[in-house]
Amino acid sequence: MTAVETKPARGAPPPLKHDEAASGRASRPRGKRRLGPGKSIPLGYLIGPLLLLGVWIWGSAQGWIDPRILTAPWTVVETAWDLWESGRLGPDLLVSARRFALGLTFGVLAGLVLAIVSGLSRWGEAVVDGPVQIKRSIPNLALLPLLLLWFGIDERMKIITIALGVLIPIYIHTHNGLRSIDGRYAELAETLRLNHAAFLGRVVLPGALPGFFLGMRFAVTSSWLSLVVVEQVNATSGIGYMMLLAGTYGQTDIIIVGLVLYALLGLVSDTVVRIVQRRVLSWRRTLED
């Protein structure tokens, strides 16, 4: 410290100023607050849900939560186990998972194709973008009566409904990703004389991947949401049907089992998307890390 302080050759004020500056610097706390969100917490995304679970357990144990309104967690676990043991939960879970997976797959494919058509050509955009934006403003729930009339009450209707919900976020975010690729890269591709395929494969699609993954996270959530809706309308199997039935007989614990299952499945699938995203987009370091 002292080495830094130079002896002023003339004039009285400098020493005082030096002291001020030095003390001003010293009084700054060593662990100075950074402007970013700071270091990432390992498994940090689990803290919020675990806290919620803690409140539920604590509240039930203390008797603050009436079991008729919200079943205690241990009862839920017990009920889930009973349902599983008696072979009622497994098949319903499987049916729901299948609907989720199929709806998600078709929705993602359709959203991707539409986004690429619309993102890469002005004509494609002119034709595709409007209808997708219109669909975006119509809730799936409102479309349901029509879909029922068109496709009946079987699996086809359910998967189409889920796919329609998934398509929107995939389209919006992938399209946005494609359109926001820096024009300078197109210029570079021209000077490197890339052909159309190489331009697409090396520049455009990888550049739109961050957008696609953002859409994917919305899509997964949307897929579960649509599943809830279709399973409570004219279904004869699935978790939603199980909950609907339980509601009729006032079995709160089974309803909660269904909700917890939805929550767990949603959390797990979002985590999977995040992990894949992190791996695929390892070239990108953002505030997220």
Next chain:
Amino acid sequence: MATHAGGLTATTAAVRISGLHRSFTDDRPVLSGLDLTIEPGEFVALLGRSGSGKSTLLRALAGLDQDASGTGDIEVPEQVSVVFQDSRLLPWQRVLRNVVIGLNGPNAKARGREALAEVGLAGRERAWPRELSGGEQQRVALARSLVREPQLLLADEPFGALDALTRIKMHGLLRALYERHKPAVLLVTHDVDEAIVLADRVLVLDSGHVRTERRVDLDGPRDPSDPRFAEVRTELLAALGLAGGAEIKKEEEA
């Protein structure tokens, strides 16, 4: 150049531009009646104030000026490479893939490695662009240009975004690469010293055409403290409209 029967002119020059006009709006042309010839293997630097049309000329040669309107004849070789002011590396491709992008053939990767070694980046093939410093990124961009074995290298202020020390190192590297591969080079810059250090011929662009042309025939490593260097610099600064004593003094102090 040889004139054949029938008036057909077989050109041996790397670049031949005649009567080039370019404008973006109707009122003021950026380039007006520009003529320029660059011989194969010749290193030409293009100086000019902002808005003098340096970049417009380079972009015309690179075929990147669809947004401009104009007339004139441009002849460029088959194989042209461009180095931009920003390295323009694709952030989602590793360094080697950035170098060999668009190249086909079984030995593309080997050639890419060779080019990276030439710019002093052997061993960094698997790095992501954002892990490199600005100077290193620009060296990757150089490797990407060289691996295509250009007959003409167009460089648009390639070192403009680098710090002074890195820039000096890059001058040495570019000159060494040029000596080895001997492409024709058109270097657009606003740095007078950079132009004199690197080029065989310096052009000054003003109001849309080449106003001054100066051959730099200093032999050996070019040293800015050499009085002949200073002489060329004074001449070029005057051509750039900085003949007033004050500006020149400032330039020399810097």
